[in-house]
Amino acid sequence: MSGIAHTRIFRELKRWRSVVAIGALLVICLHPSQAPSLAPFQLPPQATAARSAEEPITPMPPAPEIDPLKVELGERLFNDARLSVDNSRSCSSCHDVRTNGASMKRHDFGRDGAELPLNTTTVFNSTLNFRFGWEGKYRSVEADVSASLVNPQIMGSSLAGIAAKLGLDPSMRMAFITAYGHRPDPGNIVDAIASFQRTLVTPDSRFDRWLAGDRSALSDKELDGYKLFKSLGCASCHQGVNVGGNLFQRHGIFHPLASRDPEILRVPSLRNVATTAPYFHDGSAPSLDDAVRKMAFAQLNATLTDQQVDALVAYLNSLTGQYRGVPVGGGP
Template sequence: MSGFALTRYLRRLLRRRPFVAISVLVLSGLQPSEAPPQLAPPVSSASSGIDEPITPMPPAPALDPRKVKLGERLFGDTRLSRDNARSCTSCHDIRTNGASTKRRDVDLNGAELPLNTLTVFNATHNFRFSWEGKYRNVNADVTASLINPRIMGSDLDTIAQKLNRDPAMRGGFFAAYGRGADAENVVDAIVNFEKTLVTPGSRFDRWLAGEAKALSPEELEGYRQFKSLGCVSCHQGVNIGGNLFQRHGIFHPLASPDPAILRVPSLRNVAATPPYFHDGSAPTLDDAVRKMGQAQLNTTLTDPQVKAIVAFLHSLTGQYRGSQVGGEP
């Protein structure tokens, strides 16, 4: 979503949710307009995507298939870890939701990690990486996971040496890069694969494209509530989040107090990625929506509001390789 479109849309929220809307404008580097604010428009039965705060997920980019195939092999290769016991798929299961079902995954020594695992699906559309937004690009994020002593615990040169001892893997690197495995192309191959881990084709994307019957009346009402309450102030754009930082627990405590400021997570495929929040403390979407209403909007949502918003969130589940993410119906 462009800065101009976001500014125009958030102007409409200023009257109902001035704190949330203005805080997002500041965090985004935008300034509130002096023009009279307007309320969010009603949701119609179909949308062309024009003037909506959420934009459709595009298909995967066209990349060198040799690099993508090699990256996929590496993503599931346990030789990337220090003890040859875990791979990227150990925490990011692309057969299901791109993450795991655990509240928090464990490190190489079996101790629980401090934060819930974020899904790898659509991750390359985020503007920063990790819950705290420590990494500015996917290359840095991949590298950090490989060398983190608690996650993979290895180093790039050691990984390359292991892979070059395998004639088939070495051949794969020569086919894709014209040379054997090294610190640079190991990371690059994984990055190429991760760029293909996008999940277009959600029912909400189809509605944005003008398919009127893609959403039920309840889902449409949930989207209307999502916009009018102010949820969309932080969750918008192509990834329905992932493009700004925000403080959690603005009005009431939400989850573990640290870290206090987080990169807003994407809501794509959110129905398939429980548990929720950075500490994994919300077991269901219903619970997460109610807590977000209190903590971030200072609003006690009614049961019908929660039901409608949860229904809308289910419409955000996309497809990967022809199947719904997480086995969503």
């Protein structure tokens, strides 16, 4: 491309950024119901890649390349009830990768039959978060896996006890020797599960295809929802590759949102959010429509119109990716 062509493209980008910045300032000053419906601004075709780079959300990458023997073993362990002290549950009991990577319950139940205090988060794309769990207590997937295995309410095991049980199984013992060169031990058990979890990414959502340059991937309504998502300020907390998951935030800034504790939460990812009802840390929002309305009111002091909610929900549906070539949860 000639230097003159480069100059024209960057002039157009500079003009586009100025228009967006001015428009954003005007929208922020207005009540959401007063926000104008703007016609889509069209960039020159040569600037498509540059436009995607300007967005607050980045495309989901494919699964990382990890030793397939370790991943296969990790998947076996993820579905093995022997990881629980009483052989009653596996990781997949609460994190079902055949559906949404979590469960459909407001709260899952602990080993004693009591409800767990927080709604189960999805395991899909979880390794792309900067912390793990609603409270962000753990900094690595290995630490998160270990904590779940020894938590009395979840698996109630010890890593040494799991290794001893698995070591008695000739097939499992051989799988560890093949993948790691030795029998199961606490370190390679956790590493295998973590290796599998790192492959649980869900690329190729329709929004990812739009970011990659497919302008037909989203409908006008979904694009309107994305514009509103940005102009309202939702993207201030929900951005990056995981559309969230990379900072802490206080909930109930203007009005109560859900149960008060914990007051500070890791912002959840919105990837596949249309499949993960019920919503919030206490599971108190039964539908995405309800969650959007409550979030806007509690966090932004905004009462959204039905049209705005419909547009935002339409956009959020476009964030449903694929796992092993199938849409997560069978969603759109």
